[in-house]
Amino acid sequence: MIGLTGGIGSGKSAVASRLAQLGAVIIDADRIAREVVAPGTDGLAEIVATFGDGVLGADGALDRPALGGLVFADESARRRLEQITHPRVRSRTAALAAAAPADAIVVNDVPLLVEVGLAPTYHLVVVVSADRATRIDRLIRSRGMTAEEAERRIRAQTGDEQRRAAADVVLTNDGDLADLHLAVETLWRDRLVPYERNLRDGVPVQGGPVALAEADPHWEAQYARLAARIRHALRPTDLRIDHIGSTAIPGLAAQDLIDLQLTVDSLEQADMLAAPLAAAGFPRRAGDWWDEPRYPADGARWEKRLHGGADPARPVNLHLRVVGSPGWRYALLMRDHLRADEEQRAGYLALKRGLVAGGPDTTSYAAAKDPWFDAEHLRAERWAATTDWRP
Template identity: 50%
Template sequence: MGLTGGIGAGKSTVAARLAEHGAVLIDSDRLAREVVEPGTPGLAAVVKEFGDQVLADDGSLDRPALAAVAFADPDARNRLNGILHPLIGQRTTELIKAAPPEAIIVHDVPLLVENSMAPMYHLVVVVHADVQTRVERIMANRGMTEEDARARIAAQATDEERREVADVWLDNSGSEDEVLAAVDALWADRLVPYEANVRLRRPADPPPAHKPNPTVRYQMRRLVERLRFVAGDRAERVEPVMSESPEDPQPAVIDMRLTVRTPEDVDALMDPLAEAGFPRANDHHASADPGRPVRVWLKSAA
């Protein structure tokens, strides 16, 4: 799953609690520091690109000096990202492969929304707090002025942009005990059974009764992007199957239609869909996620 949230929202609190439960936590910020530690190929590549001026006296990376050079213009920033992103991706892959088969992997990515990474994940968990709470936390924990704190918040994704990709919205505007209780429930009720269902390639149990889904429009858009990512070039169309009943604007089960180009594409997507959390169930694919009932109707355009 992907974990994200704006500065001051309390994402680190949620990440730490998930790790306490046994999640394998992959912190992208930490990896970004690791790949440019002294003696690494990453640091050598950065110095080759930007010069010795980005080194501190002890041979480590002088981050303020690098920022002054690499963020001076978009081209320099792109060159830096071209060095760092493949190294971070390689290290992320190594950590995922080293995790036990039954592990719940949590990828902590501050800029998940800004970098359009949501379709990559089975679930996206967004940690949220109201702006004033975030400002107060930033000022207390990072020593920023109120003006600087608000500027940092304004430079990141908006709440609406985060809602667009959120499978789980954790409100951390209240006490720490409240958000920790929400994380505990998320772990026990959703993440643990979801992992088991994906690993065993079985659909989640159907909901016991019709429960309206007030976020269905967000979820439909999220599913379109997720299924399009999984199907890749094989997808011709991905679309929700809308109910024609005005009495059912918030269906308990979301129906999605994935149209691929050929019958061979239908067969080729059986395993990728199961690995992505949509195992086969009779004449359709069903979600392995106990928190979001979905039916995926896979058909060929040919």
């Protein structure tokens, strides 16, 4: 399930059209919104009962300008209208998605996706973006607007910054149609098709050779989007989710892999969450990852459950650990200690750079860090005692 959005004049419709040509199932939210209030529908009947016959045209269809005059200047009226239309749009959208083939890539074209908070309901959010001047020029040429009218329409929508914050993919559409089509085709081939296959088969993306990426300020926002999807998938249960690992430590170079920790009450609860997590794009990993030899090196095994991500462009480790367990506490302690101690953070970075220079694989890279973490864990415990740290 892909959420597609973009500001007016950005070229969102052109992206939807090309995705349809490539084989996507397109669900157009604007079209559905019109269908659920068409003549003869119970949606139109409820609108008339709520707002009066004045919202009907001579042909018996909804007079949208008349209705707009009532609701856009009255917040309570607008909310009453949304209570009529939104459940019907959601129901019809769900029915169309359910009717799609099992291996479909379903693209929900939603102009107000960000405004109404729908981003966490999709496996991926694609935002189409274009320079403001380009958008105004397109609206003048394609829709016959004046420059002032186009500017007013753009200002009435949410800003580009808010859309980008919700986006997993930003398609920049400042060039010609051929450039846009090439970007869409690349996205389809390299990300959407393998993502759908991984999701359907329950296969998490495997990590590649160990490589350090310089600290990325976008890691925290990527974590937030992943966490929001997990919360949506597990609703109404509201479990604690934390950003852990190296990407959770500002300024620290790391493998481009987002680690999250989901706090559970028991491993039995973790096992019950496996299916909804997999459906949301986080299939579980099998094998030795299900329990972990951990620090300090006392031979103990700290049990957990580990899931990965089905998205080939966003490697993820999702650790499910029991609240209060040694592994749960350790992940939070080491993160917070390294956030607070610049000197030890620098030491850890030097260790990582040295190990990566030697070209290890992921397993030997992790194991090679164990002695440093054994010593650092003791230092972290002393720091926790002196600062009254709590997990």
